[in-house]
Structure formats: C-alpha cells, structure tokens
Amino acid sequence: MDLDFNAEELAFRDQVREFLATALPAEIRDRMHRSDDSHIRDDIQNWQKILHAKGWGAPAWPVEFGGTGWSKTEQYIFETECALADAPAQLAFGVKMVAPVLMRYGSPQQQQYFLPRILAADDWWCQGYSEPGSGSDLASLKMKAERDGDEYVLNGQKVWNTLGQFADWIFCLVRTDSSGKPQRGISFLLIDMKTPGITVRPTRLLDGTFEVNEIWFDNVRVPVSNRIGEENAGWTYAKFLLGHERTNIAGIGASKRELARLKQMAAAQPKAGATMLQDPLFATRIAQVEIELRALEITNMRVIFAEAKKQAPGPEASMLKIRGTEIMQRLSELQMEVLGADALIYRDTSGEIARETSTYLNLRKLSIFGGSNEIQRNIIAQMILGL
Numbered sequence: 001m002d003l004d005f006n007a008e009e010l011a012f013r014d015q016v017r018e019f020l021a022t023a024l025p026a027e028i029r030d031r032m033h034r035s036d037d038s039h040i041r042d043d044i045q046n047w048q049k050i051l052h053a054k055g056w057g058a059p060a061w062p063v064e065f066g067g068t069g070w071s072k073t074e075q076y077i078f079e080t081e082c083a084l085a086d087a088p089a090q091l092a093f094g095v096k097m098v099a100p101v102l103m104r105y106g107s108p109q110q111q112q113y114f115l116p117r118i119l120a121a122d123d124w125w126c127q128g129y130s131e132p133g134s135g136s137d138l139a140s141l142k143m144k145a146e147r148d149g150d151e152y153v154l155n156g157q158k159v160w161n162t163l164g165q166f167a168d169w170i171f172c173l174v175r176t177d178s179s180g181k182p183q184r185g186i187s188f189l190l191i192d193m194k195t196p197g198i199t200v201r202p203t204r205l206l207d208g209t210f211e212v213n214e215i216w217f218d219n220v221r222v223p224v225s226n227r228i229g230e231e232n233a234g235w236t237y238a239k240f241l242l243g244h245e246r247t248n249i250a251g252i253g254a255s256k257r258e259l260a261r262l263k264q265m266a267a268a269q270p271k272a273g274a275t276m277l278q279d280p281l282f283a284t285r286i287a288q289v290e291i292e293l294r295a296l297e298i299t300n301m302r303v304i305f306a307e308a309k310k311q312a313p314g315p316e317a318s319m320l321k322i323r324g325t326e327i328m329q330r331l332s333e334l335q336m337e338v339l340g341a342d343a344l345i346y347r348d349t350s351g352e353i354a355r356e357t358s359t360y361l362n363l364r365k366l367s368i369f370g371g372s373n374e375i376q377r378n379i380i381a382q383m384i385l386g387l
Helices: 009-021 026-033 041-055 074-083 092-105 108-119 234-247 253-267 280-308 317-347 352-365 371-385
Strands: 127-128 142-146 149-160 170-177 187-193 198-205 210-223
Touching: 009 041, 009 074, 026 041, 041 108, 074 253, 074 280, 092 108, 092 127, 092 170, 142 170, 149 170, 149 187, 170 234, 170 253, 187 210, 187 234, 234 352, 253 280, 280 317, 317 371
Parallel strands: 127 170
Antiparallel strands: 142 149, 149 210, 170 187, 198 210
C-alpha cells in the first residue's frame, strides 16, 4: 500500500494551504490558537459560511447534496491542513453526524429542508444520545416518546450535550417500545430546541468552562414527521451515525499541531544548561509519541482506503478512537511537564500557561466520550478477536 500523496494530491494540498492563508480571518485563527472559546459559536458559524461560499462546506458529502465530491484522501488532507492552520473544526453534529443519516435514511422532505441549512450554518445541531446511566451502554436509554396521534410526547433527560446551549436542533434517541430487546425499541427523532417543555442546564467542567449541558424534556410534543426512518428501528441509524463519529475522531491534524507546539515549548524551556528538547530522556518520550502518531496516521489511511472502496467503517474505527484520544492526552501531559509548577497557577495567568493547562484539563474527557475507550476495546474483542 502506497501511503504517499501523488502529484494531484500534493497540488490539492497546496491549494488548501493557500486558501487557509488568505480566507481564514486572523482574529479567528488567533482565538483558536489560544483556545479562546469566548466567540466559539460565531467563529464556527462564520468559518462554515466562508467554506460554504467557497463550495467547501461539506467535504465528505456527495455533489448531489451540495458536497465537494472529494476523494477520501482529499478530505483527509483538507481536515489535516485546517487543524494545522488553527481553523475552527466544523460542527460535527450537523455536517458529519446527522447529515449522513439524513442522506441514507431521511425522507426527501427532510433532506430538502435540513441539508441546505446544515451546509449554510443556518442551524446549530447537538446530539441527544447519553442519559444518566446510559452513556456507553446506550441501549439502556429510558427517555420515553409516547405516540399521541401525529405527535410523540417526550419525557426524560439527556446529558453531556456538547455545545447544546447554542443548539437550534437536537437529534435524539428515544424509547418508543419497552418490550423485547432494548435495541429494538428505540427511535431517532429530530427536535426543534424552541419546542415548549425543553430546558437546557449548563454543566461546569473541570477547567471551569461550560461546554456540555443537561437537557430536560417535559411533555415535549414532536411531530411524527420528524422521525428518521421507521419507528423502533433507531438503533440501526444510531450505529451508522456512531461509525462516522469514530472515524473522524482520530484527530491526526490536531495531534500533529500539538506535537509541533510541544517541541517549540521544550526548545524554549531551559534545563541544566541546555533545553528540555535536548534532554535525552524527555526527547525520547517525545519521539515515542511521535512514532505512535505516525502509526496511527497509517492506520487512519488504511481506513480511508477501505472507505474509498465503499466499505463501511467497522471495528477499525474503535482503534482510531482509542489511539487517537490516548495520543492527544499524552501530548497534553508532556506539554504540562514542560510548564512544570507554573501550570498550577494557571487561573491567574494568561497566554500559553492558561491555554495549555485548560486544554490538559479539558482533554481528560476524550477517553470517555463518543463511547468510552473501555467499550471500544470490547468492540474490538468481539468483532476482530472473536472473544
């Protein structure tokens, strides 16, 4: 397998770099570089509108739905270059998660209404999967949706809704049948967040920020026409969506960016008459994580080639999730070691110390969300090793 880019792909990479150098607003780039999320909604939406105007708003979508028609390799190049340039990540819940479900399983009316709005950043989406006691064990979810004529009446709670405080719409898994196997009584609904009975309660995280939320549903009425596919068949759509989520979760570009930042920080940090980058033991630890990142990139490319052959993401996506999140956490831990005791007073500081420490605390979640790494190991054990 040849993992080098060919001449056309290298030319495409140069085109992406030139576009990022000219089209990405400096103030957005600066805020992303400093992990300043004070304008996060505006920054993500404005960047999506710039991409949409360029015709690059949906790298993975087929052309008939307004996408670029890019190959999997071109999509990978685009995402990697965006991360290296400190561009905002596209809001995954709309472009990368619910949109593929709409294309595969949505009605023509749902596709015609929602997909253009996702592309143009007219709607902000969030995910309604996890519940108290039903996170990685998703099939145990209890939030009820009872049929009443042409509507469902929803009661229950969702948790860990990332950036749900900004959401216009939420896609939810709900319990529509409690008999039989848990997986067979779940439906997939699209819900307008302005619907009466919905309450959003922000949750403060370890780094002091409000990034996730609880969302409560009290007799919320949702049209049956907002259901994706068949009633009680939502588990199929949920697994399809999760496959897309985990394929994109390796974060190769972001880890490359943080690796470069780590080397810069270590080169500027004095130690015993030299620098931390020149310290043999610390340099060895950097080399170890860099080798692991390169191995992960090769695995990611193998998945990309498989997808190019129309093979749906399988348990390999779980490998990307585990290794991708572990490497991100390792890089952040090494950055904290470079800062040393200074990192302990980050709340009273600004600049790099505040950025690195806040990021370190925030990244503790990576091995938990999107299906915990323990669950991903179970998937690998069952589907690859046959245990």
